Amino acid sequence: MQIATWNVNSVNARLETVLAWLRLAEPDVVCLQEIKCIDEKFPAEAFECLGYNVAVHGQKTYNGVALLSKFPIEDVRRGLPGDESDEQARYIEGVIASSRPIRVGGLYLPNGNPIGTDKFAYKLAWMERLRRHAADLLKLDEAFVLAGDYNVIPEPEDADNPTGWLGDALFQPESRAAWRALKYLGLTEAQGEVGENPHAYTFWDYQAGAWQRDHGIRIDHLFCSPLAAERLTACVVHRDARAMEKPSDHVPVVATFTD
DNA sequence: ATGGTAGACCTTCTA
DSSP: OEEEEEEOSOTTTTHHHHHHHHHHHOOSEEEEEOOOSOGGGSOHHHHHTTTOEEEEEOOSSSOOEEEEESSOEEEEEESOTTOTTOOOOOEEEEEEOSSSOEEEEEEEOOOOOSTTSHHHHHHHHHHHHHHHHHHHHHHTOOOEEEEEEOOOOOSGGGBSSGGGGTTSGGGOHHHHHHHHHHHTTTOEESTTTSSSOTTOOOEEOSGGGTTTTTOEEOOEEEEEOHHHHTTEEEEEEOGGGGGSSSOOSBOOEEEEEOO
16 A cells, blocks of 8 residues: 655646656555645546546645546545634545555645744644544554655755754744654654655755756655554655656655555 | 745735
8 A cells, every 4th residue: 555645736737747756656655735726626537547546635726636547536524624614725625435445644734934933833723633533543553654745854954955944834843743743642744754764855845946056855654553653664855856847846755654 | 045846816925
């Protein structure tokens, strides 16, 4: 069972790129972020043609997340619990009904820039809601994965030029502490646990030749519950996807679990 | 200190 996460930066602008990668990598489950469209404009048929079931939580212009799965998707939840007034589409969860079911939450954590604004406060509040939700899921004692664009650089080693990110919401002590608080619930980060370079970058800005200069950061992560971590056998960052035609600024990260 | 690029969409916002 291969579970991928990928911020595609508009699923419609990126459709041919995304389809080409899916044909190549053939993951069983994909968490997509920044689809940047409402549900009705999501190109579901194109993914169904590749054998995927689709669950979407879309939004006009910004954000938007989706789940693709070669197995049925059950018990779908749209939106992160904890704030009924939150209208941003950044979380979708479902149970993947394979031979050994696994719950998958796909998330697009708020960027939070610039710091000192309501956007940064929203980021931290969202992270606390995510921590609480993960704590609730742990009580169910089941295999689950929380995968997505966390918009957090956990450690200096996760950036080519960490000092350049000191004033950025992605590298603030508060952001990093909230990320660790999530981890310290007892979750295992897939990358680095099973062979992959633990600090391999997952994002390179479109600007200033960041990709050509390898000015990357590691901000896309998969957190595993204890029962999922027991089944984890591999985690691969698909760096090559950044060199594709019309690339996203993020690349897919794929974790493999025993069936 | 600034600008560089990309996407949605209508003019500026987000990243």
